[in-house]
Amino acid sequence: MIDLTTAALSEIAVLGAHCDDIAIGMGGTLLTVTRRHPGIRVRALVLTGGGTEREVEERKALDAFCPGADVELTVLDVPDGRAPAHWDAVKDGLSRFRRAVSPEVVFAPQRHDAHQDHRLLAELTPTEFRDHLTLGYEIIKWENDIGQPTLFHPLTTAVAEEKARLLGEHYPSQADHDWFDDLSFLGLSRLRGVQCRHPHAEAFVLEKAHLNFGGE
Template sequence: MIRLGGGPLERIVAVGAHCDDLAIGAGGTLLTACRARPGLRVDALVLSGGGGEREQEERAALAAFCPDAELRLTVLKLPDGRVPAYWEEAKTAVEELRGRTEPDLVLAPRTEDAHQDHRCLARLMPSAFRDHLLLGYEIVKWDGDLGRPTAYQPLSPGIAEEKVRLLQEHYPSQRHRPWYDREAFLGLARIRGIECHARYAEAFHVTKLTLNLGD
């Protein structure tokens, strides 16, 4: 498998349109990175779910998905399913986040995501984080919009199992959804693992990166 290292990793920006997006799309990657680098700073922004049960779930979940990290989480109150109509507020939040940190890695929805909230947020990110490695995570759902990813983070079996356990433990409000189960999460991780010669993996879409092969 072709490998390309990202260099030192001290700060991560992670953004989601809804509470649980980050955990579903990149929870295993966050666990892997934070376990390997105690003290890693994670600046997280979620656009909707603030002020209620969903925010409480998100704060507990991300604390578990980012062990021993310096986690800074902001959860806003934009209406679920209406983010494009609140473009100005979303853009301001992304730009304010950019002003607070200089990340080594950005985790965000992918621009081809069929959900309008995910897609709107994804399209805001490159204009604010122009010179950063931006990985677009995927979320399995009814729309059937999974594509052909271009980057993979292999997950150990232990990390993959822990991701599923934490998703079930910390988001009880989502357990009623027919797709929110162990088989869906572990099944996709197994497929992505096959694609990168690993047991399990999370996959990402990269629209642009700069190589530095001289050093």
């Protein structure tokens, strides 16, 4: 498999509709990237959960998933499950966030996600981050929307297991969901690993990119 390798990263932006989306979709990638780039700036925006227990969970979780990074998190108070009805608030919050950050890579939900909140954020992200490499992560859940991504970030087994452990440790409010467990998270990352010939992986949908075949 041919590798695509970035230059050194100084800042990434990570976007989620709900507290836990980012960690579920790309927790292993966060662990890997922040350890490879000590001091990297991680700028995060979450649409829902502001001022609630979920925001407290998210702040502690992102600190754990981003060891040694400079993490700044903004959590809005858009009603959970009602983001499309609050389009203006989502667009305004995303626009303010965009003006405050300078990432080399943007991570967000992918636009074919079946959850309306995830999908709206995925659709609006490229309208603000027009000239950025934007990667859409996948969120395992009850809906049958797992797609066919073609971009994979390999994970070691140790990192995949650490991701699963941290999810259970930092999101106790989600423990009653029958899919929220180690088997689910490790099952998907193992499948994506099989598809790129590694023990585990997280997969992404590439929004748009330029190709430069060895030129200046």
